[in-house]
Amino acid sequence: MAETPVADIHPPYLYPDYNSTRLRAPSQPLVRVAPSPLETAGPAFPKQFVKDSEADLTTWGRSAPLGEKMVLVGRVLDEGGRPVRRSLVEVWQANASGKYPHPVDDHDAPLDPNFLGKGQLLTDDEGRYRLVTVKPGAYPWQNHAFGWRPAHIHFSLFGNAYAQRLITQMFFPGDPLLAIDPIFQSVPEAGRSLLIAVLDLEHGIEGVALGYRWDMVLRGPRATPMGV
């Protein structure tokens, strides 16, 4: 088959340029097993688990948050192109100045009282989602001298099966910091473009918000590892 094996899409556990991997990456190879029937099932999130308002991160405060307002649309699909329906998508991000409202974030940048940077939604019957937010700022980190994380939005997906569970990050097109970010660069070249949203102005709000599009693809719930 001419397809890129999954192993060439995901980053390795050990990526020494990202310092924290050195003491946390397992040294033994993973044991390959077929997903158990438990793992091809998954938790059922009730519709009331999410509120519609949680897909709009800009309405949390008393007034609008600072920053460049944006709409992100896309679909969650499986490897066969089938929509992943009514599945939980959680997002979190820094505010427009690159600050998280988190006790261990010591970046000397202002918090925004009108921005919490946290949202969630369920995909619709077509696997579609729509998120309204502000573009997060880049922020410095201690991994290496002059290190800055490119702007990114964190995503957590449940899919429809425990085996599909994925946490990842979405990046922005044309960001020069991508080239120096070991977390992004840990992804093999064949996979990197899959983490970058595309500008999609028509899904924005005229005169108000920029539009971006980003699709996510989860493994098939019953897929077995290559060669098994």
Place this chain on the structure above:
Amino acid sequence: MAKPTPSQTVGPFFARELLWKDGGTVLFAGRGERITLTGCVFDGVGAPIFDALFETWQADPAGTFPSGDDGARPYGYGRVSTDRDGRYAIETMMPGPFKGPGGETYAPQISVSIFARGLLKALRTRVFLAPLDAIKDDPLARAIGDTTRLRTLIAARDPRDPKIYRWDVRLRGAGEAVFIEL
């Protein structure tokens, strides 16, 4: 075939965003034996990992996969972060064994995912809530083979409090837990 979206680290800043109220108390539709799975997560030099997201998914005491919810949260799923000592605790019920598609028996177990800063992909595994001689026919136990490695996935029942199952997880180096690729 579409290419799957690559994984990225959860990073250090998830605590306010992903944790659920009472996420360490796993809900079920019915009643059963309440147990607590608890332990610490350690890195390659034995230091506690204080910023991991620890998630569990399991069958109910009858070996049935939870499919409902209590109106607020799904049944069968646990989610906590480790604390300063690397400790996690999941209050749940004893899962029952279940059958695979080929008739194989899965021993009482909990599927675990660990996410953390420095983990570019989730670490996945299964922790057994039964002693070594009771899990030998489990598909993962067979795939591992080596008893020393298999023991890294067996939670030990606390002799003073039989409701407590202790399972420490070493991500790297001596005593490294077995992690799986599904």
